[in-house]
Amino acid sequence: RITAEAYGYQAKTPITFGLYKGSDKQGAAQLIGAFELLPGKTRSIELTEFFTPNDFFYPAALDINWAPDGKSIYHMRVKGAHGYKGEGLAIKWLKIEGPLEEEWPPTRTRQLLTGVPVPWLPQHRIYWTSATKEPKEHLRDIVRRLAPKAFRRPVTDAEIESFVSLAKPHHPKDQPMHKIVRAPLRAMFSSPQFLFHRANPGPLNDYALATRLSYFLWKSAPDQQLHRLAGKGSLKEPIVLTGQVERMLSDPRAGRFINDFLDGWLQLREIDATTPDEKLYPEFDDQLRQAMLAETRLFFRELLDRNLGVRHFIKSDFTFLNRRLARHYGIDGVVGEKMRLVDLPEDSVRGGLMTQASILKVTANGTLTSPVKRGNFVLTSLLGTPPNPPPPTIEAIEPDIRGAVTIRETLAKHRNVQSCANCHQHIDPPGFALESFNPIGGHRSRYRTTGKGDWTTDRIHGHRVNQYRWARHVDSGGITADGQKFSGIRKFRDLLLEQEEQVARNFISQLVVYSTGGEIEFADREEIERILSKARPGGYGVRKIIHEVIKSRLFCHQ
Structure with a gap:
């Protein structure tokens, strides 16, 4: 636990107290905490984080304005604080x-070695185990308790004995149990029964259903409640299954599903695949990166909690x-470092997934944007209608990094190629x-460039930007494949809302693939349409769709 009291030094604007965590074994440090400090006010902060022996942390001043003479805070190393005016x-x-264990040995150790006395030396935080039974008896108890949890099903006495027998047959009387148990545990947690989900073809039994659901x-x-219901054979009952899905979606652990699902579906795991050009985009920093991801995840969580329709993916x-x-x-x-729900003006260009910064970043290369990449994202990730790959003889489009030719002009030449025109009439809009x-x-209304252009009046850290200039104006209009004109993102979103059902169909498919690990086959389309029809009356609510996917044959069968 890290606690501190801090204030903004000579601050005329809110600044941020950042905490970074690093390690001798990894590269760049990670921002683990950001706390806003208001001018003239002292603030106490607290952060709990997991550290290993090789980790370190350090504080940093973020989001601060430089001194009037243009000097950054790091010039204090030369002249000291008295010479710094920013x-x-x-x-x-x-x-x-730390450590923050309330009891020692920690709970996880006592749960593992239940029934085994654990003497310890508090002054050294050292413990060892002394057996009250024969080692094999203790091992049987431990394996009998853990194996059903590890394998997500009941285990036989023969299976228990097979793991117990892996321990050395003879141990010194003072051999600690936490060493004796290592061989059986190592075998158990490297077993295919633990590493893979196993189910026979056909309807899933209750244990397999509990595993897939969890x-x-x-x-x-599966937790104890799911395991108990599976043992009773009642998990498949519709009212029971619905109740368990509600319980699980309302649990904080559902955040793991949200993060992992969005990382794959919306490619958020690629957020660090490119690094924005420091000269063109000097405002990008760790705080902004974290806020980008948080926006998308919290937005999806809100749709899930309120069962809002998939049209919100678009607008x-x-x-x-x-x-x-x-x-x-x-x-x-909007003030403070905490994310909160904000109502948007009716004419805002924001709203929906497409215009969230996280997605706009993963669909760009850090220096330039590509209508092809972003268009492909909309078709593939939102609509589920991916274009065909380009012919092998067609070279990739290389944008003009000097800004002399716009990407639209480059694409216009590309679309004149007959083999490219059909796909690009869908990708480009x-x-x-x-x-x-x-x-x-x-x-933006104009492109940024480090070459020739108009000087900008933008300010970062309290000073006018001189790293980039304004180049050509952006043209965000176009014509859809079916001939409808749009003048920008606002109009295009309205046109895309006409494909709400296709957005819902794709969302269902994405959930099925994620939850089962299998691809959608031609024979599965009828079941996808059945789920779609069940969700239609409520406007394709996100929570409703998840319920219907879980109740479907695609989820409940192997």
Whole structure:
């Protein structure tokens, strides 16, 4: 646990107290905490984080304005604090506590070695186990208790004995039990029965259903309640299954499903695949990156909790922001480092998934945007209608990084090739609509360039930007494949809402693939349509769709 008291040094604007965690075994440090400090106010902060012996942490002053002479806070190393006139971070005191175990040995050890006395030396936090039974008796108890949890099903006496027999047949009387038990546990947790989900073809039995359900919504083994219902053979009962799904979706552990599902479906795991150009996008930082991801995850959580329809994937009147992300979006009135629900103006370019900075970043390369990549994302991830791959003889489109030729002009030549035209009439329109957003998700009317162009009046850290200039104006209009014109993202979203049912159909397919690990086959389409019809009356609510997927044959059969 890290606690501290700090204030903004010479601060005229809110600054951020950042905490970074690093390790001797990894590269870049990770931002683990960000706390807003208001001018003239001292704040106490607290953060609990898991550290290993090779980890370290350090505080950092974030989001601060430089001195009037343009010097950053790091010039203090040369002249000291008295020679620095800008904003900074002052820490009055900082305290580190740990380990944070309330009891020793920790709960996990006592649960593992239930029934085994555990003497310990508190002054050294050293413990060992002394057996009250024969070692094999203790081993049987431990394996009998853990194996059903590890294998997600009942185990036989023969299976228990097979793991117990792996321990050495003879042990010194003072041999600690936590060493004796290692061989059986190692074998148990490297067994295919633990590593893989096993089910016979056909309807899943209750234990297999509990396993699939738990790993779908919690990414973990079934808990005691699921295990008990599976043992009674009642989990398949519709009212019981519905109740368990509700319980699991309302549990904080459902956040694991949200994070992992969105990482795959929306490619959020690629957020660090590219690094924004420091000269073109100097405002990008760790705080913004974290807020980007948090917005998308909290947005999906809100749709799930309120059973809002999939049309919100395309257009919504709210999102989640903190001060850092709101400033990036040009939205006033949001303060603090905590993400909160913010209502959007009716004419806002934000709202929905397409215009969230996380997705706009993963569909760009850090320097330039690509209508092809963003258009492909809309077709593939949102609509589920991926275009055909380009012919092998067609070279990839190379944008003009000097800004002399726009990507639209480059694509116009590309579309004149007959083998490319058909696909690009579907790919390009959504990509053009999203051209009004730069590679880090900021809204723009002109492209940035480090070459020739007009000087910008943008300010970062209190000073005018001189790293980039304004190049050509952005044209985010276009014509859809069916001939409908749009002048920008607002109109395009309205047109895309006409495909709400296809968005829902794709969302169902994404959930089926994620939850079962199998691809959608031609024979599965009828079941997908059945789920779709069940969810239609409520406007394709996200929570309703998840319920219907879990009740479907695709989920309940192997």
